[in-house]
Amino acid sequence: MSIDVGARLRSVRTTFGLSQRELARRAGVTNGLISLIEQNRVSPSVSSLKKVLDGVPMSLAEFFTLDLSAAPQAFFGTRELVELGNEELSLRLVAAQRPGRQLTLLHERYAEGAATGEEMLAHRGEEGGVVISGRIELTVGGATRVLGPGEAYYFASELPHRFRNVGREPCEIISACTPPTF
Amino acid sequence: MSIDVGARLRSVRTTFGLSQRELARRAGVTNGLISLIEQNRVSPSVSSLKKVLDGVPMSLAEFFTLDLSAAPQAFFGTRELVELGNEELSLRLVAAQRPGRQLTLLHERYAEGAATGEEMLAHRGEEGGVVISGRIELTVGGATRVLGPGEAYYFASELPHRFRNVGREPCEIISACTPPTF
DNA sequence: GTAACTCGTCTAGGATTTTAAACGCCATGA
DNA sequence: TCATGGCGTTTAAAATCCTAGACGAGTTAC
Structure with missing residues (x-):
C-alpha cells in the first residue's frame, strides 16, 4: 500500500520521543500492536489507529496529511509558470x-x-x-x-x-x- | 467515536451519486461491507477504507478532513471579506x-x-x-x-x-x- | 558476572472485520 | 399478476486484527 501507515506511525512516535510501550500505555493498547502496525504486518482498524493517535495526540486528518518524503522546496519567478x-x-x-x-x-x-x-x-x-x-x-x-x-x-x-x-x-x-x- | 466514519462515507458516496453496490464494485469490496461501515457496525481497517475511497476517488487525508456540518455554500462580493x-x-x-x-x-x-x-x-x-x-x-x-x-x-x-x-x-x-x- | 531494567519482536488464541449469499422492500414492465 | 432488477440490510463462515504473554538483545548498576 502506498500509504505506509507503519512508517508514518514510527515517524510520529519517534518525533515525540516515545517508546512503543509508552505510546501503547497512553493510547490504551498493547505494545505488540504498535510493533505490528509499524512493521506493516497488520492494517489497523480506524478505531484502533485513532486510539493510538489520541496518545500523541494527533488527529487522523493530520496523520494522513503528513508528507514523509517531501524535501521542502521553493519556487520563484516565472520558471514553473x-x-x-x-x-x-x-x-x-x-x-x-x-x-x-x-x-x-x-x-x-x-x-x-x-x-x-x-x-x-x-x-x-x-x-x-x-x-x-x-x-x-x-x-x-x-x-x-x-x-x-x-x-x-x-x-x-x-x-x-x-x-x-x-x-x-x-x-x-x-x-x-x-x-x-x- | 467522534470521527463518525460511517456518516462521512455515506456523505461522500451520496455526494458522488453512487449506490453501495456501485461503490463496492469500483473499490473491489463487497456491498455488505459498505453497508456495515456506513452504519458504524464495524470500524474498517485502514487498508479496506483506503480501497473503498480509491473507488471514488478520494485520499484518506481528504476523507478525515471533511467537514460534515458544512452544507456547500457560495459566497460572493465583499460580505465575508x-x-x-x-x-x-x-x-x-x-x-x-x-x-x-x-x-x-x-x-x-x-x-x-x-x-x-x-x-x-x-x-x-x-x-x-x-x-x-x-x-x-x-x-x-x-x-x-x-x-x-x-x-x-x-x-x-x-x-x-x-x-x-x-x-x-x-x-x-x-x-x-x-x-x-x- | 548477574540481576534488573528497557527496548522491539514474536506467537497463540480470542475478538473483530470482511466475504459470500441470502433477505425484504420498492420500482418498472410484460 | 408475476417476473425482473435495483436498493440497503442481515447473517454464518473465512480472514484478519488485537491482546496477553514470552522472547532475545542491549544497557545500567552492583
Missing part, C-alpha cells in the same frame, strides 16, 4: 510541475465575452478567487453575481459553476483551489 | 468566517518598506501567490528573490520565509495556503 488556454481564456498555472502539490493557484485572463464554456463545471474540492481587473459574471448553484476589482468569491466546487466576462475589457482573476483538480 | 492588519501590512481574508474551509485566500497589501516581521515565519502546509503590483522581496529557506507584477511563488510553509516590500510603491499580492493556518 505554465501558460495554458487560448486567446479567449488564458491561464497561468503556478508551480505546475511540482509533484504532489496540495494547491492549484491560477492567474486567469478572460477576453471580452469569454466564458468557461456552455456547460456548468462541477468537481470535488473548494475554490476561491479575487478579481484584479475587469468585471466577471459568476454563477454558482443557481445564484448569479457580477464581481469587480477587489471583490472575491469562495465556494464548494461540487456546486455547478460558470464564469463569464460581461465587461467591455479583459478580466483578470487570481484563483486557488484545493485539492488540485488541475 | 475580513480586513486585517495595519497601515503597513493590510490583509483581506476571503470567506473568513466559513466554518471548516480548506483554503486560505488572502489579498495582501504591503506599504513601502513593510515586511512580515523581523522573525522568519514557519508553519505547516503549502502556500503560493501572484504579485499584482509593486515589487516584493521573498526569502525562503536561505534563498532570496525579488518578484514583480505577474511573477509568482510557491513553497512548503515549513521552510522559514519572510516577505518585504523593497520597491518605491505599495505592493499587492494574492496568496493562498492550505491547510488554513490563518
Whole structure:
C-alpha cells in the first residue's frame, strides 16, 4: 500500500520521543500492536489507529496529511509558470510541475465575452478567487453575481459553476483551489 | 467515536451519486461491507477504507478532513471579506468566517518598506501567490528573490520565509495556503 | 558476572472485520 | 399478476486484527 501507515506511525512516535510501550500505555493498547502496525504486518482498524493517535495526540486528518518524503522546496519567478488556454481564456498555472502539490493557484485572463464554456463545471474540492481587473459574471448553484476589482468569491466546487466576462475589457482573476483538480 | 466514519462515507458516496453496490464494485469490496461501515457496525481497517475511497476517488487525508456540518455554500462580493492588519501590512481574508474551509485566500497589501516581521515565519502546509503590483522581496529557506507584477511563488510553509516590500510603491499580492493556518 | 531494567519482536488464541449469499422492500414492465 | 432488477440490510463462515504473554538483545548498576 502506498500509504505506509507503519512508517508514518514510527515517524510520529519517534518525533515525540516515545517508546512503543509508552505510546501503547497512553493510547490504551498493547505494545505488540504498535510493533505490528509499524512493521506493516497488520492494517489497523480506524478505531484502533485513532486510539493510538489520541496518545500523541494527533488527529487522523493530520496523520494522513503528513508528507514523509517531501524535501521542502521553493519556487520563484516565472520558471514553473505554465501558460495554458487560448486567446479567449488564458491561464497561468503556478508551480505546475511540482509533484504532489496540495494547491492549484491560477492567474486567469478572460477576453471580452469569454466564458468557461456552455456547460456548468462541477468537481470535488473548494475554490476561491479575487478579481484584479475587469468585471466577471459568476454563477454558482443557481445564484448569479457580477464581481469587480477587489471583490472575491469562495465556494464548494461540487456546486455547478460558470464564469463569464460581461465587461467591455479583459478580466483578470487570481484563483486557488484545493485539492488540485488541475 | 467522534470521527463518525460511517456518516462521512455515506456523505461522500451520496455526494458522488453512487449506490453501495456501485461503490463496492469500483473499490473491489463487497456491498455488505459498505453497508456495515456506513452504519458504524464495524470500524474498517485502514487498508479496506483506503480501497473503498480509491473507488471514488478520494485520499484518506481528504476523507478525515471533511467537514460534515458544512452544507456547500457560495459566497460572493465583499460580505465575508475580513480586513486585517495595519497601515503597513493590510490583509483581506476571503470567506473568513466559513466554518471548516480548506483554503486560505488572502489579498495582501504591503506599504513601502513593510515586511512580515523581523522573525522568519514557519508553519505547516503549502502556500503560493501572484504579485499584482509593486515589487516584493521573498526569502525562503536561505534563498532570496525579488518578484514583480505577474511573477509568482510557491513553497512548503515549513521552510522559514519572510516577505518585504523593497520597491518605491505599495505592493499587492494574492496568496493562498492550505491547510488554513490563518 | 548477574540481576534488573528497557527496548522491539514474536506467537497463540480470542475478538473483530470482511466475504459470500441470502433477505425484504420498492420500482418498472410484460 | 408475476417476473425482473435495483436498493440497503442481515447473517454464518473465512480472514484478519488485537491482546496477553514470552522472547532475545542491549544497557545500567552492583
